[in-house]
Amino acid sequence: xxxxxxxxxxxxxxxxxxxxxxxxxxxxxxxxxxxxxxxxxxxxxxxxxxxxxxxxxxxxxxxxxxxxxxxxxxxxxxxxxxxxxxxxxxxxxxxxxxxxxxxxxxxxxxxxxxxxxxxxxxxxxxxxxxxxxxxxxxxxxxxxxx
Amino acid sequence: xxxxxxxxxxxxxxxxxxxxxxxxxxxxxxxxxxxxxxxxxxxxxxxxxxxxxxxxxxxxxxxxxxxxxxxxxxxxxxxxxxxxxxxxxxxxxxxxxxxxxxxxxxxxxxxxxxxxxxxxxxxxxxx
Numbered sequence: 001x002x003x004x005x006x007x008x009x010x011x012x013x014x015x016x017x018x019x020x021x022x023x024x025x026x027x028x029x030x031x032x033x034x035x036x037x038x039x040x041x042x043x044x045x046x047x048x049x050x051x052x053x054x055x056x057x058x059x060x061x062x063x064x065x066x067x068x069x070x071x072x073x074x075x076x077x078x079x080x081x082x083x084x085x086x087x088x089x090x091x092x093x094x095x096x097x098x099x100x101x102x103x104x105x106x107x108x109x110x111x112x113x114x115x116x117x118x119x120x121x122x123x124x125x126x127x128x129x130x131x132x133x134x135x136x137x138x139x140x141x142x143x144x145x146x
Numbered sequence: 147x148x149x150x151x152x153x154x155x156x157x158x159x160x161x162x163x164x165x166x167x168x169x170x171x172x173x174x175x176x177x178x179x180x181x182x183x184x185x186x187x188x189x190x191x192x193x194x195x196x197x198x199x200x201x202x203x204x205x206x207x208x209x210x211x212x213x214x215x216x217x218x219x220x221x222x223x224x225x226x227x228x229x230x231x232x233x234x235x236x237x238x239x240x241x242x243x244x245x246x247x248x249x250x251x252x253x254x255x256x257x258x259x260x261x262x263x264x265x266x267x268x269x270x271x272x273x
Contacts, residue, residue, distance in 0.1 A: 023171075030171035031202040032158055035214055047215075056209065056219045057202040064173050081188075085197045089223035095216065138223075 003111050003118055007076055012106045015066035021098035024054045027061055044097070051097040059090055059135040063124045066104035067139065070122055076108065078120055079143050086119070086142040094132040101129045109138070118143040147211075147273050149244050153252060156207040156238040160195060164232055168199045195230035200263050204254050207238040208269035211252060220249065221270040230256075230263035240269075248272055 021041075028038035033055040036043035044052045054061075071078060096102060103126065110121040124137040165179045174196055177184040182192045201224050212218035230236065240254035250273045256264035 027171040030164070030167045031199060031206065033202075033206060035216070037216070053216060055202070055205070056216050056222075057198070057205045060172055060174075060198050085226050087223070087225045088198070088201060089221070091221045092219060 003113055004075075004077075005111055008108055008111060010073075010075070010108045012066065012070045012073075014103050014105045015063075016101055016103045017062035017065055019054065019062065019096055019098055019100045019102060021052050023061065024052050024058065024098055027058050028055055031055065031057065041098075049095060049097055051099050054096040054098075056090070056092050056135075058096060059092070059126065059137060062096065062102040063104040063106075063126055063135070063137060066106045066124060067122065070106045070108065071120075071141065076111070076120065078118075078141065082144045084142045084144065086140040087138075088140070089138040091136045092134070093136075094128055094134050096128065096134050100134075102126050102134055103128075116145060147242055147245055147250050149242050151242040153207070153211045153240045153242065156203065156210065157235055158203055158238075159235045160199070160230075160232045162232050164199070165193055165195060168196050172196065172198065174198070190229065192231065195232060195263070197226040197230070197264075200226075200230050200236065200256055203236055203238050204256055204264055204267050204269070207240065207254060208252060208271055211240070212250075212271035212273065218272040219269065220272060222267070223269075224264045224267040226263070227265050228261045228263055230258055230261075234258045236263070240267075243268070245273060 109123045120141045122139045126134045185193045209219040238256045240252045243251040252269045254267040
């Protein structure tokens with residue numbers, strides 16, 4: 001299948017995720033983040049956070065609602081059955097705490113074919129309720145045998 | 147922390163039901179992670195770990211090397227390669243590549259036995 005590179009630069013509707021304390025705890029428990037700042041409000045306050053703070057990789061939770069429609073976009077036409085998550089980068093800024101509202105915007109940054117495989121690169125930029133950037137993600141998906 | 151230093155290794159064994167808990171925590175319910183029969187039907191050995199769970203272990207390793215303060219993890223870049231599976235120990239190891247201007251760059255890999263489930267991982271931590 002030929003890829004339509006005219007879609008490079010396409011942006012998607014922003015998605016706002018409201019961060020709950022119990023969701024941070026659930027995520028921290030699942031990935032083994034036992035630092036009390038991810039579980040206990042007093043420990044978080046003592047460490048200088050506004051409230052219980054999310055582990056850095058919680059970015060995948062609050063950006064999922066913005067990433068989903070991009071990856072599923074029929075105009076891009078990713079064959080999900082043949083898709084692999086190839087690589088991932090995050091750059092972190094302001095910490096994310098319980099009570100924050102994080103808005104994520106996604107853009108298709110690149111798509112290309114190389115050696116029979118298709119590469120789709122998305123960038124997500126997440127900001128908190130004060131406009132401070134919390135994380136910037138580069139998501140590279142590979143479709144085999146495209 | 148100096149260039150060439152080996153960092154404290156992180157070992158973790160995801161139990162049989164970890165992919166289910168991670169699915170609930172992350173919202174990623176792709177059946178290849180939680181349904182062994184579906185996974186086998188698409189050519190996998192069984193249900194497999196979420197790549198982003200493995201990346202979270204590398205993040206935990208890197209912030210641990212920075213003294214456990216999540217604010218000190220500034221950047222993490224990984225390549226997903228071979229699949230990870232539950233009920234087998236993951237080992238995350240790494241070395242300091244360079245230190246400049248209060249930031250250490252560390253090279254990291256996550257393995258299960260001889261399988262490298264994450265490679266070419268590079269983290270930047272404030273030191």
